[in-house]
Amino acid sequence: MKASRIAAAGAVAASAVLALSAPAFAHVSVQPEGTAAKGDYATVNFKVPNERDDASTTKLEVNFPTDHPLASVMPQPIDGWSVKVTESKLAKPLTLHGEKIDEAVTKVTWTASGKGIEPGFFQKFPLSIGALPEDTDELVFKAVQTYSNKEVVRWIEPQKEGEEEPENPAPVLALSAASETGHHGSAATADASDAKDTAQDTTEAASSSDSSDTTARVLGVVGIVVGAAGVAYGVLAGRRRTNA
Template structure:
């Protein structure tokens, strides 16, 4: 009979641990831009990370709208096997200066469409890499509204913008935070930046791997701690029962 409270404690500990793991999951479910920050005025490469949220359908298209209020003169997609990328351009209301030249139009939309037999299936995610720049210097963020299409006809609209002081919206748009360049930094040249893309990609991959590992270890640590607390309490209770006997 004395084992009943002990089982109850262990059961509560396991339920709590499961809840922690469940809460950790939604952070990975949004369509996001990775890494989430870059330097103003620079050229950079980012990934649009797209998880498949459906258990019954697969993702077959991604549409990303680029902001025309802060247009990007250079937009290039990295070839991705099984996917076809299409870039749409729009005329700018006001030309922008890039390296002393007037730019009258900019890419306003990128669409990745899965080739036959290709998809993001349940439990999977895909990353769509883009080189962009120069990043604007008169704003601290760029918002990329995205549409995720499934093979059952469903379209998820990741277009809601977060507002300060309010909870995160259910379908937030991917956001790239822009930080000011250091005073000692020289103005980056587009060709020079693109020449270092391979090194940047390797560093980016390392950062992503470290970040994912840290998240997983953090969740595991919480789970182990909760279970350990339950087992420790059980041990103390047994010692108390032995002393009473």
């Protein structure tokens, strides 16, 4: 009896812990595919779980930080969802690759054209963004999740250092240190590789040409020898007929 009661109490306690901890993990978050290096471009996914048992998520709005605006934001098409990218004028224009940019993306909105994210499921919303700022370690986004029953959940609360996670935390993208080559490194590597391939092709072509020339010369010499042998055979044959 004591053992069964202890086991039952343990199960109840475990269920309570899971129930209390679940909301902390079931919020809108953002993670990069690979790394999100400062000064580079990255593909990121906004992960949206459905927290309701009786409604589907039908809309997601992601607001971009205005203190670190991004000049390039491109969404990836998702079946069953339409997407709208909103741009706004910048109070302080950006200079990117020598060009002045006075507009940046301030919001991306996904709207379900079907059932949306049903209970018990989650959805990833991918974006290609850049160039990432070099003067901060993270980007804080504000997300608004709308359900089919018209309920709206605002994931907009910043995480304060030394404090517990807020009830509705804003998605935060951590930025890694800038790479040595930056986003130009891949292009430089590709150019070097192309140059190497071109040089190799040229060498192979030259080698093939030399081989062809050598083969032609050998065949020429063989032809001359065969021809001379034929002439000699003809002369000898003529002499034999005369003697006969």
